Amino acid sequence: MTLKNPPRIAAWMLEHVIFGRKNDALAGDLLEEFRHGRSAIWYWRQVLMAIGIGLAMVLCRQWMAIGYAILWAVPFPAFMVLVVRRVVELPLFAQRWRFDWPYSMMCDLLLSYVSVFLYLWLALALYFGLFSWATGVFNLPRLAKSLWISAFVYVIISGALFVLFAFLPRHNVYTFDVRHVTSLQLITGSFFWESRLPIFLSLLLPILMALPRVERARKATT
Amino acid sequence: MMLRGYLGEFELMVILTVIQLGEDAYGVTISRELERQRRRDVAMGSVYAALERLEEKGLVSSSMGRPTPERGGKAKRYFRVTQEGLRQVRKTRTVLTRLWRTLPGLTGERV
Numbered sequence: 001m002t003l004k005n006p007p008r009i010a011a012w013m014l015e016h017v018i019f020g021r022k023n024d025a026l027a028g029d030l031l032e033e034f035r036h037g038r039s040a041i042w043y044w045r046q047v048l049m050a051i052g053i054g055l056a057m058v059l060c061r062q063w064m065a066i067g068y069a070i071l072w073a074v075p076f077p078a079f080m081v082l083v084v085r086r087v088v089e090l091p092l093f094a095q096r097w098r099f100d101w102p103y104s105m106m107c108d109l110l111l112s113y114v115s116v117f118l119y120l121w122l123a124l125a126l127y128f129g130l131f132s133w134a135t136g137v138f139n140l141p142r143l144a145k146s147l148w149i150s151a152f153v154y155v156i157i158s159g160a161l162f163v164l165f166a167f168l169p170r171h172n173v174y175t176f177d178v179r180h181v182t183s184l185q186l187i188t189g190s191f192f193w194e195s196r197l198p199i200f201l202s203l204l205l206p207i208l209m210a211l212p213r214v215e216r217a218r219k220a221t222t
Numbered sequence: 223m224m225l226r227g228y229l230g231e232f233e234l235m236v237i238l239t240v241i242q243l244g245e246d247a248y249g250v251t252i253s254r255e256l257e258r259q260r261r262r263d264v265a266m267g268s269v270y271a272a273l274e275r276l277e278e279k280g281l282v283s284s285s286m287g288r289p290t291p292e293r294g295g296k297a298k299r300y301f302r303v304t305q306e307g308l309r310q311v312r313k314t315r316t317v318l319t320r321l322w323r324t325l326p327g328l329t330g331e332r333v
Contacts, residue, residue, distance in 0.1 A: 003292065025286070026270050028296025029249035033266075035292060050267030057271055 006034045010047045018054050026050060065207040072123040073200035077192040078183060084115045113155075120150045120202055127207060146210035154202040161194055229281075229314050235260070236272045237311055240282060240301050248287070248298040273301055281307035 005011075014027050030050075034043050059066065088111065099107060124146050132138045229237065239255045240247045249266055252273075256264045276282040287298035303311075322328070 023270060024296045025249055025299035026266060028289075028293035028298065029253070029266055031294045031296065032250050032292060033253075046266055049265040050270075053265065053267040053271050057274075 004035050006031060006043045007040050010040075010044045014047045014050065017051055023050075062208060065204060068123075068127055069200045069203040069207065072119075072203055073196040075187050076119065076199045077195055078187050079119055080115065080195070082183060084111070087115075116154060116158075116199070117151055120154060120199065121147050123203055124150060124206060142210050146206035149206040149210055150202045153205050154198050157198040157201055161198065165194070228317065229310060230272075232268070233272050233276055234311070234314060236269060237276060237281060237303060237307055240273075241303050241308075241311070245300075247301045250298075252301070276307070277301075280304060281310055 011027075011031075014030065015022075030043060030046050034040075125143065128143045128146070235256060236252065239252050239259075243251050243255060249269060253264045253266050253269050256269065273282060273284070277284060282301050282303055284299050284301050287300055289295045289297040
């Protein structure tokens with residue numbers, strides 16, 4: 001007897017698109033029901049609902065990490081314009097303009113990445129410090145892991161966005177002059193999303209992947 | 223550790239079904255019984271979400287069965303109610319019964 005197989009794409013989604021902990025028992029249960037006569041539409045509906053419920057659970061459980069990443073991503077353009085630009089205007093950094101292209105550009109790029117990494121690492125170190133203080137769990141290797149994950153994620157996402165925008169026709173995000181934007185607009189303005197998104201993801205992913213979470217600490221203490 | 227005093231509506235339905243099914247309580251049987259009692263479709267993902275919440279609260283425990291070819295090599299996850307779960311169900315029933323007694327007009331079909 002050949003066993004009936006569920007819709008291939010839905011089964012793939014159940015394996016790979018599910019949020020939170022991978023649930024083999026759920027996949028087996030859905031397959032068992034499908035082979036007992038449930039329709040393909042039923043299977044699809046169950047898979048989509050499982051994905052939605054999984055996402056909602058992750059958002060509910062990780063609200064602290066998500067909120068923290070948003071809190072640091074929002075003022076990031078202000079940090080770049082108000083802090084980094086001021087630093088660049090110092091006589092020490094003004095030296096870089098004496099270099100010819102492409103060395104001047106390399107200096108700019110290096111300064112930009114160093115500024116971003118310092119911003120990300122400060123945020124992660126603070127999160128780690130607050131977490132350690134609140135729970136008494138102090139795990140330095142995890143902090144180190146989170147730092148390199150954040151740098152890696154930032155390079156990948158900012159690089160991908162750069163390539164995407166380079167190929168997008170008539171992209172006009174950078175047509176305004178930041179000198180005419182107020183400090184408040186730097187924080188509240190929605191037009192900096194492409195610089196905030198990499199920061200948000202570069203903070204959220206290392207927190208979720210490397211740093212111990214509050215729920216885990218709760219379990220460990222009970 | 224208990225995070226909350228009383229069980230939610232769906233959590234209560236799930237935990238009662240787990241008690242009713244005894245040794246045979248796993249995703250499929252729990253969902254089928256819930257569908258039979260509620261007379262409407264149940265999302266298996268929501269059943270697992272409720273069971274995970276109950277397990278985190280220490281009200282149910284789970285163990286894995288053997289993987290079978292009919293289930294694509296995936297094992298069943300069996301659920302059992304803990305002593306704390308039973309205590310919590312009794313407590314919830316007491317409170318709900320007390321509340322229903324204060325509303326005699328809502329018994330039967332009359333409103």
